[in-house]
Amino acid sequence: MEEEFIKNNYTDAQKQEIFDKEFMPQINAMYNFAYRLTLERDDAKDLLQDTYLKAYRFIDSFQQGTNAKAWLFRILKNSFINDYRKKSKEPAKVDYQEVETYYNSEEVDRQITPDLRVESLGNMIGDEISNALNALDVDFRTVIILCDLEGFKYEEMAKILDIPIGTVRSRLHRARNLLKEKLSEYAKSMGYKTA
Amino acid sequence: MNTPDKKNMKHECPHQQECLQLLQSILDGEATTEQKDRFMGHHLEECMPCYQNYHLEVAIRDLLKKKCSNEAPQDLVDSIKQKVIQNLSK
Ligand SMILES: [Zn+2]
16 A cells, blocks of 8 residues: 555545445455465455455545545455465466566567467357466466456556556467467367367 | 458458457557557458457457356355454444
8 A cells, every 4th residue: 555645534434335335346356356366265265355454444545436446456466466475385486577578579479379269169168268267377367357357447457566558468468368378278178079 | 340251351461460469459448449440440351360360359258257257255245344344343
């Protein structure tokens, strides 16, 4: 909350109203974000609860009439990075910068010509897309969730993630290419099964 | 976009990656009206790879929305509300 300088002095009744009318309606989207970040139901519950209590504690720095959803998503993402990412069971992470440099190289664009067809998506009636999304590196997963599931604009995403808009745009493009790659792997394996 | 006449479409796009990036900005609501009109109105009607990409992008977004949302468990929602009420009464 380091960047929030505005301090309101809401009364208890106002706090309760903001919490109920602005924060609670986002709880399903927030839970889904927490789950997609941690990939563990229990961690997602803890993360969601921590985030909502934090949001309540810092409610005086929330400006009524501004975008509550973006404000909440930013707290959740920061809590995830500070408290959960470190203890995550994922094997030692590749340095993100390295990953991004790799995926930003022209080389990859040329390699990625996902031979995915709309018709094969029609067969993905189970968890294929959910698994494909979860298999992406967390930074790529995050931009897809924020944009395609939650409908945030690039500018809002830049604020939530503390990255420049240009990075939002390019990361999103890589993320979608990688997702298509995963989906075309599924499509191929399904093709073998039904052949 | 009108349904294009597939016989007359190009089967290769010299700018496929750039087109894909533009297409994504359009679908994300981040492109200008002019960009949108030019691409959706003209390019998609004559370029098969981009026409296919358009339908693929839309289908993936639909599938994501349909399959990748989870609702918060009710007991968790109740417990969060409860904790905040306790905080208020302090
Ligand atoms: Zn084209």
